[in-house]
Amino acid sequence: MLIVPEALIADLVSPEDAFAAVAATFAAMARGEAYNFPVVREALGEGRQYGFKSGLDRAGGMLGVKAGGYFPGNMARGITNHQSTVYLFDPESGRPTAMVGGNLLTALRTAAASALSIDRLARREARVLGVVGAGHQAGFQLRAAARVRDWDRVIAWNLHPEMLPKLGAVAEELGLPFEAVGLERMVEADAIITITSSPAASLMAAHVAPGAHLACMGTDTKGKQEVQVALVAKARLFTDEVAQSVSIGEAQHAVAAGLVAGADIVPLGAVLAGADAGRRSDEEITLFDGTGVGLQDLAVAAVAVTRARERGLGVEVSV
Structure with missing residues (x-):
């Protein structure tokens, strides 16, 4: 399993990459080749939210889950309020293939989805x-x-x-x-x-x-x-x-x-x-x-993993 920490994401995934990945995800969903699993969200009190978003993209060969949420006290801690991690699995065997920092990826894929809607609907x-x-x-x-x-x-x-x-x-x-x-x-x-x-x-x-x-x-x-x-x-x-x-x-x-x-x-x-x-x-x-949707998270995380492997970055561990 390859671990791609948050600190590497900015150099691995560009806004343009996120836009292309999210557009491909929407297209796969429209074709019925990809679907999201039911979301789990829990309120932890004091405005904190935690949950899981997951899905399967048969066309892209992606299975995985993003775990994380919103923690409004984090600004005072010097970290972003949104905290998340994406986990990817081999859809055939179920073995974990990657663990990817999800904070920047979440911001990039959210902005990409918004921009896609503006591009097509405004x-x-x-x-x-x-x-x-x-x-x-x-x-x-x-x-x-x-x-x-x-x-x-x-x-x-x-x-x-x-x-x-x-x-x-x-x-x-x-x-x-x-x-x-x-x-x-x-x-x-x-x-x-x-x-x-x-x-x-x-x-x-x-x-x-x-x-x-x-x-x-x-x-x-x-x-x-x-x-x-x-x-x-x-x-x-x-x-x-x-x-x-x-x-x-x-x-x-x-x-x-x-x-x-x-x-x-x-x-x-x-x-x-x-x-x-x-x-x-x-x-x-x-x-x-x-x-x-979870499929967007998997798509941008997959880009990060591909780039990290190409450049010899991240930490490989046995699981």
Whole structure:
């Protein structure tokens, strides 16, 4: 088994690698060649979340699980709030083949999924990007969105506004004008990324203009909510995994209220495969419910393992 520690990941997997791996995962899911297993998520108290995401990709020959979660006290410890590790197995024998640091990989694959949704669902003339949230993953989201579209400017809101200058620095690095705004100003945005760990909705229907695309990337556990139910109900819904969207994703609350059903939600893979047209008009609000699937984690971890073996990096151990 090859151990690829977190410290090596940045030199092994690029954002472009993550984008390609996540796109291939969506395509394999759409073809029925890959599927995710039910997610296990547990609340540990004090905002801590721990769980397992796993799956099997027959086309890619990948079987594995990501173990980890969200630990909000970690910022004070000088480490990221999201902590995870990916374990890969031989799908034929079940023997472990790799253990891979999953923190950066999680940020990269989450941003890649968001960018894919923007690329395929946002209006072609979209020029203003909105970001709700300014935590660790927000910078990755902004950089990924900038790779798929040419934005004129970025507007952003965060519950703790003192965190916004760090995101502003990323925008400056990308050459994009940046402005911290109130949520009511999100109506100016053509595409909005939400990337928070909120237990209550912050983005309301009144904050979103007709024709906007939303990439809702923060809700991956029962009880989390970034977007008002009324906004979810009025949008055309897309997701990475329908089963997760209705149970632990942003759609869970609209489903519970009887406003949305699983049949109303389109897998993004169907759009990538050409089985669904995606956006149907310039006035339609589209919403991608990015719950984060285990297959994405396996795909980016597999890239890290391949690169590590090619370069003679990592630690090989007998199991």
